[in-house]
Amino acid sequence: MAHWAYSNVVPWWPYVFILLGGWLPTDAWRYLGVLSASRIDETSEAAALARTVATSLVAAVIAQLVFYPSGALADIPTLVRLASLGAGFAAYQLSRRRILVAIFVAELVIGAWALATGAGTG
Known part of the structure; x- marks a missing residue:
């Protein structure tokens, strides 16, 4: 017996729900x-x-991501997440409050950790 779901009857319903x-x-x-x-x-x-x-x-969202992460972020050690946060904040201050610079620097810290440990290679 087929399982009935509204999305099976009206396939575009999830898009309307998102809207x-x-x-x-x-x-x-x-x-x-x-x-x-x-x-x-x-x-x-x-x-x-x-x-x-x-x-x-x-x-609060940033604190939750750093101290109580979920998904792939939970695989990154807390110390690395804190270092990334600190480096991003320092870059933000030193770059005259350019948020993209801060994000890039924070991602570089995590990326360097991933390269050094081989993390993320399946």
Whole structure:
């Protein structure tokens, strides 16, 4: 007996789900932000709070990736992940806050570790 699934009946359903569940809610908030941006004072306490919360969320995600990784990242030793984070942060500061430089340097640290240990070679 065949297993029934909605995606077997309507094969394009996952794409509609991604559109409705992922893209639409995210973009709705983006559009509201664009429409209301001209009315928000950048120096206000509300804007400072929003920046603080956003920065805290990014820091929390980075901390989770470094200290509680999953998937392939979990195979990289904590010391290497910390060295990569530190090198990326130093590169960010030394390059006058260029995020792409920081990402590249952090990836170089992990890449050097992978080459030195033969990690990732199946």
